[in-house]
Amino acid sequence: MKRIFKKTAVFIIAAVILLTALPFCASAEKNGDYKLIAITFDDGPGAYTEELLDALAERGVKATFFLVGSNAKRYPELLERMVAEGHQIGNHSYNHENLAKLSTAKIQETLANCRKYLAAAGGDDVTYYIRPPYGSVNSTVKAAVDAPLINWSVDPEDWKYRNTDTVVNNIMGAAKDGDIILLHDIYKTSVDAAKIVIDKLQAKGFEFVTVSELLRRRGIEPEAGKVYFYARNNGVNLGPLVEPEPEPEPEPEPDPEEFDESLLEQHPAYPAIQYTRYKGIFSAEGDFLPNKYMDRGLYVTVLGKFARADVSGFTESGFTDVPNDSYCAPYAAWASKTGFMGGYGDGLFGPGDNVTREQLSTIMCRYLETFDLLPKGDIPELTYTDADKISEWAKNGVAVCSYAGLLMGRDDGSFDPQGYATRGQCAIIMERLAKYSDPVGYARDIAIMKGETPIGPEGFEEPEGVSAMPDPSKEGNANISASDGVTTVAGIALTAAVFATDRKKKK
Numbered sequence: 001m002k003r004i005f006k007k008t009a010v011f012i013i014a015a016v017i018l019l020t021a022l023p024f025c026a027s028a029e030k031n032g033d034y035k036l037i038a039i040t041f042d043d044g045p046g047a048y049t050e051e052l053l054d055a056l057a058e059r060g061v062k063a064t065f066f067l068v069g070s071n072a073k074r075y076p077e078l079l080e081r082m083v084a085e086g087h088q089i090g091n092h093s094y095n096h097e098n099l100a101k102l103s104t105a106k107i108q109e110t111l112a113n114c115r116k117y118l119a120a121a122g123g124d125d126v127t128y129y130i131r132p133p134y135g136s137v138n139s140t141v142k143a144a145v146d147a148p149l150i151n152w153s154v155d156p157e158d159w160k161y162r163n164t165d166t167v168v169n170n171i172m173g174a175a176k177d178g179d180i181i182l183l184h185d186i187y188k189t190s191v192d193a194a195k196i197v198i199d200k201l202q203a204k205g206f207e208f209v210t211v212s213e214l215l216r217r218r219g220i221e222p223e224a225g226k227v228y229f230y231a232r233n234n235g236v237n238l239g240p241l242v243e244p245e246p247e248p249e250p251e252p253e254p255d256p257e258e259f260d261e262s263l264l265e266q267h268p269a270y271p272a273i274q275y276t277r278y279k280g281i282f283s284a285e286g287d288f289l290p291n292k293y294m295d296r297g298l299y300v301t302v303l304g305k306f307a308r309a310d311v312s313g314f315t316e317s318g319f320t321d322v323p324n325d326s327y328c329a330p331y332a333a334w335a336s337k338t339g340f341m342g343g344y345g346d347g348l349f350g351p352g353d354n355v356t357r358e359q360l361s362t363i364m365c366r367y368l369e370t371f372d373l374l375p376k377g378d379i380p381e382l383t384y385t386d387a388d389k390i391s392e393w394a395k396n397g398v399a400v401c402s403y404a405g406l407l408m409g410r411d412d413g414s415f416d417p418q419g420y421a422t423r424g425q426c427a428i429i430m431e432r433l434a435k436y437s438d439p440v441g442y443a444r445d446i447a448i449m450k451g452e453t454p455i456g457p458e459g460f461e462e463p464e465g466v467s468a469m470p471d472p473s474k475e476g477n478a479n480i481s482a483s484d485g486v487t488t489v490a491g492i493a494l495t496a497a498v499f500a501t502d503r504k505k506k507k
């Protein structure tokens with residue numbers, strides 16, 4: 001009954017270790033064919049410890065140092081090096097007292113005195129295993145300590161022989177898998193013996209691990225007050241913990257609005273950018289920022305400039321979120337009065353809100369309607385692959401603009417109604433609008449831009465009677481004045497409702 005319980009316990013512990021270790025590296029945690037051994041050094045640090053640390057580093061060996069507090073106090077930098085290089089440091093009392101001869105209070109006192117130097121080097125959140133001096137343990141010691149007690153299974157009696165060959169032979173004659181070897185790094189002969197023994201055992205396939213690692217890899221969960229002498233392979237023989245590969249830094253998403261302005265001539269919208277700058281629709285000053293999303297403030301300004309609207313009388317924007325001195329304030333006021341583009345209906349215009357392609361189409365459609373530019377004939381049904389994604393209120397606007405050739409779908413046949421329109425795309429649309437509304441004037445503009453039509457000394461003059469675009473100065477349409485009482489209320493209400501709905505959806 002007892003045996004079964006023990007086996008079950010080992011299995012449960014192993015399973016727990018496996019499960020907790022899985023996130024690190026599943027493959028390394030399978031049982032393997034490992035030959036493990038722990039080499040321990042007591043009573044230091046001393047005069048040969050540094051040489052020993054160099055030798056361990058050269059050989060890739062992790063050892064365990066059970067330090068005497070009075071020595072640890074003298075070599076704090078050596079303790080720090082031990083910790084930094086992956087060795088385990090443990091408690092060997094402050095003055096090498098025989099713990100079995102002390103009271104509980106004295107046991108705890110000497111261990112605490114040593115531990116403070118360990119903690120200074122290795123942090124204080126570690127359980128420092130205890131090696132009782134002389135391996136001397138009784139029930140008082142076991143009950144007094146808060147950490148596992150680590151004795152040994154291979155003792156070459158190096159302190160007695162002080163002879164390298166003897167120590168080497170004693171160890172080599174005894175060492176086997178799972179052993180804990182005892183040495184003292186305060187003797188030169190012991191340090192020399194350690195180097196030779198390590199080379200020999202490594203050649204035999206032994207892996208040197210710290211005591212805590214030996215226990216872990218043998219599935220042993222150390223208990224405070226329990227004495228350990230070795231850790232044989234009883235069916236649990238785990239691999240080393242592998243540091244998880246650091247997650248590769250995710251490539252930062254390229255900012256879709258970024259653009260290297262020095263490459264503007266290579267941008268697909270460049271001809272339209274040139275044209276719209278030439279016509280004063282977009283400012284010729286500064287960077288064009290072709291991939292930057294259009295916002296409502298710029299869109300209303302562009303449409304106003306295209307219409308050559310006289311906005312001089314519009315000194316107040318009429319919207320709480322458009323300061324009167326903002327560049328788009330007179331155009332927002334003008335568009336609102338003209339009726340093709342209102343605010344959100346709550347005193348807000350949303351000048352900084354990006355414009356989606358379906359919003360852009362809807363506003364454009366109302367613009368065409370306002371200036372009597374709607375295409376003639378029946379508007380065909382939308383055939384975009386994502387036509388079902390176009391908002392109900394935007395379907396007519398998208399259909400009208402598509403039929404007029406102002407907005408087109410993407411190469412894959414989609415329209416991307418909720419995608420934001422960029423300044424470059426807007427330039428293309430405005431150039432198309434120029435061609436659509438006034439093909440003759442547009443052809444002339446292009447000829448002038450190409451230098452095919454000479455510009456006289458007075459500069460270019462608008463020829464008369466060729467524009468299909470209503471001339472605002474003559475028809476009093478686009479330049480509806482600020483004091484005019486004419487407001488297409490229905491139009492504003494529609495646009496406002498459309499954007500209010502869309503805004504709610506976005507939230």
Ligand code: ZN
Nearest residue numbers: 042043133134
């Ligand atoms: Zn000792």
